Amino acid sequence: MPADPTATVTEIDGRRLKLTHLDRVLYPATGWTKAAALRYYALVAPLLLPHLAGRPASFLRFPAGVSEQRFWAKNVPQGAPEWLTTLQVTHREGEMEQVVVADLATLIWAANLGALELHVPQWRQDPAEHDRLVIDLDPGPGVTAVECCAVALLARELLVADGLTAWPKTSGAKGLHLLVPLRPTPARQVNDYARELAARLRRSHPQLVVDRMEKRLRAGRVFVDWSQNNSAKTTAAPYSLRAGDAPGVSTPLEWTELAACRRPEELVFTPEEVAQRSEDPWHGVLEEANWGEL
Incomplete structure (x- = not known):
């Protein structure tokens, strides 16, 4: 060679x-x-x-x-x-x-x-004990990151009511991820909570949210993928590059950016833009004071 x-x-x-x-x-x-x-x-x-x-x-x-x-x-x-x-x-x-x-x-x-x-994954040393909850918001045909922002804000309200703090980021593709840091919690309990949260969103906003994976159900809706909390699954890390035609980044966001989003392009960031950000939107996410309990 x-x-x-x-x-x-x-x-x-x-x-x-x-x-x-x-x-x-x-x-x-x-x-x-x-x-x-x-x-x-x-x-x-x-x-x-x-x-x-x-x-x-x-x-x-x-x-x-x-x-x-x-x-x-x-x-x-x-x-x-x-x-x-x-x-x-x-x-x-x-x-x-x-x-x-x-x-x-x-x-x-x-x-x-x-x-x-x-x-x-959503755990560190032990797959049976998770230290974070992840909600993956995936836009179906006919919707974009704008609708994902709307669902994220609705999910935030439910999480806050349950005493949990969520931190948003782009997936680096078309959707959004919400991360909730937790005190070590049994994996089944985290998965069950995520599934019920998705069901609550679907019941209150059936024209906007779907919580089942079948593609026939997803047109015009945002799929709230609770299954990312399975111990065998993994999620793109914050700040990870993503593959696509152009280099994407799974970019941490402020909640104000989601509330203000009117076009999906507003939540697309180049690696250079992410690297040059003056402040980290996720500052404090790993501090123990922000860990939630289910």
Whole structure:
């Protein structure tokens, strides 16, 4: 295999990394390169890493770019550095050793492998104990992020009435995610609460909300996907890149941005825009004072 003329060796917190194919175009429609992806993750690392800490990561990898082959990577790959933090996780398929993105060096190592999207579960060490609730708002045919904002505001009212604080973000695609930090809670209890919340929204706004996955029911409505709270499922981490024609970001938001949204384009952010934000809309989300109880 010919040598990569763009390869560079760098050291991050005492960890030596070889970064390769830096000029590779990962998003052909915009010309966005691997170097740009690495730069973005380096810039947002202080905001991103706390949301990855202690959680087994699932990487959606695009080694040759978003228009080429993609695949999920959960197991620690062959040749991975010995200094990676890992976690043994029991899946239906059996035991699996997964990477925990614990520091900047690990984040850049993963991005260098083409791991554009970073996904994590709603638990840290124990799948039976969740420390957050996630509501995924997915627009069906004929609706957009604007309707997702309306549903998010309705969901917020119900959550506040139950003593819970929700933090919104874009999915990085067409929808929204609401995250509720929790004190460690049995997984079944979290899942049951999310399912009932979705049902309450559907009963009060049947023309706007659907809580079942069948595609025939989703036209003109927002699907409130409560199933993301299953211990086996993962969600794109806040600040994760997303694959699409253009590089997207699962972007944390202020509630005022949802209330003011009138066009879906208002909630689409480039990596450069996210990295240049002067304030973190999710400041305080991980503080114990904001943890809720079901």
